[in-house]
Amino acid sequence: MVETKELLADPAIVEKIVGGDKEAFALLVERYQKGLINFIYHMVGHYEEAVELTQDVFIKVYVNIATYDKNFKFSTWLYRIASNCTIDHLRRRDPMAASLDERDEDDNLCIEPASHDLGPHDLLEQKQLEKEIVKSISELSPLQRELIVLRHIHYRSYEEIAKITSLPIGTVKNRIFRARKQLMERLRDKR
Amino acid sequence: MDNLREDAMRCKKVLELLSRFIENDFADEESAEIKAHIDKCEGCRKEYEAMKSLLDRLETIPLVCVPLSFKDAVMKHLPEKKDEDK
Ligand SMILES: [Zn+2]
Numbered sequence: 511m512v513e514t515k516e517l518l519a520d521p522a523i524v525e526k527i528v529g530g531d532k533e534a535f536a537l538l539v540e541r542y543q544k545g546l547i548n549f550i551y552h553m554v555g556h557y558e559e560a561v562e563l564t565q566d567v568f569i570k571v572y573v574n575i576a577t578y579d580k581n582f583k584f585s586t587w588l589y590r591i592a593s594n595c596t597i598d599h600l601r602r603r604d605p606m607a608a609s610l611d612e613r614d615e616d617d618n619l620c621i622e623p624a625s626h627d628l629g630p631h632d633l634l635e636q637k638q639l640e641k642e643i644v645k646s647i648s649e650l651s652p653l654q655r656e657l658i659v660l661r662h663i664h665y666r667s668y669e670e671i672a673k674i675t676s677l678p679i680g681t682v683k684n685r686i687f688r689a690r691k692q693l694m695e696r697l698r699d700k701r
Numbered sequence: 702m703d704n705l706r707e708d709a710m711r712c713k714k715v716l717e718l719l720s721r722f723i724e725n726d727f728a729d730e731e732s733a734e735i736k737a738h739i740d741k742c743e744g745c746r747k748e749y750e751a752m753k754s755l756l757d758r759l760e761t762i763p764l765v766c767v768p769l770s771f772k773d774a775v776m777k778h779l780p781e782k783k784d785e786d787k
Contacts, residue, residue: 532779533776535775535776535779536772536776539771539772539775539776540772543767543771543772543775544764544767547765547767547771548764548765551765557765560765561768561771564771565771565774565775565778568775569775569778569779569780572779572780573780639758640758640761640762640763643755643758643759643762644762658759662756662759662760663759663760663762683721683726686720687720687721688720690720690752690755690756691720693755694751694752694755697755
């Protein structure tokens with residue numbers, strides 16, 4: 511019987527890989543590449559850097575796949591590795607800077623088309639606001655940035671964020687609430 | 702008597718709780734109290750709307766694309782598995 515591999519649950523795929531089916535890893539890459547690149551992109555603020563780092567994360571995941579504990583959701587484990595790699599990377603890259611000033615002055619960036627029907631004026635206004643929000647996110651501390659991105663761009667639950675960041679759930683909530691307030695203040699400074 | 706000061710205190714408190722309030726992270730009673738304040742206090746209401754609209758905006762931030770060759774690049778760079786036994 512032919513197995514429809516695309517329908518396999520994550521733990522079953524992991525089992526295949528651990529059993530030596532290297533090609534099965536492609537299924538996990540397909541499943542999570544978009545989420546991870548976007549997560550890392552908002553963390554490091556640079557597209558090419560994000561792509562490269564995401565590749566490193568997947569390789570690390572592959573190398574350590576046998577240590578995956580099925581009691582966790584696979585995506586939690588994956589994001590945890592991505593989070594550690596990214597924070598390490600940021601520390602190495604700019605040990606002093608808490609914020610990232612030289613973001614891609616984009617435009618050659620490949621961005622998915624927005625689905626709303628807006629007039630050209632509104633569209634411009636919205637683009638400007640989006641830019642300011644992205645910039646404001648980049649000015650948060652790496653941890654605050656991570657919390658905001660996980661919660662509001664990736665819609666992760668507080669429980670999951672707690673597991674990804676190894677923080678108690680109460681701490682996660684408080685820090686997210688504080689990060690939002692800061693984000694709003696930074697945004698206000700720009701308007 | 703000290704109504705003004707009391708109001709200012711309440712506003713400060715409500716503003717601190719706003720972010721949690723939006724997430725429905727309060728017991729009904731507390732939540733109703735905050736809501737009642739927001740309904741009648743214009744300053745806090747404005748803050749509330751601003752926060753809500755920020756959170757809505759965050760959800761519409763456009764996503765970047767995955768390079769077409771990404772998966773192949775990852776697969777090509779996977780190291781050979783070491784043998785299980787040492
Ligand atoms: Zn008030």
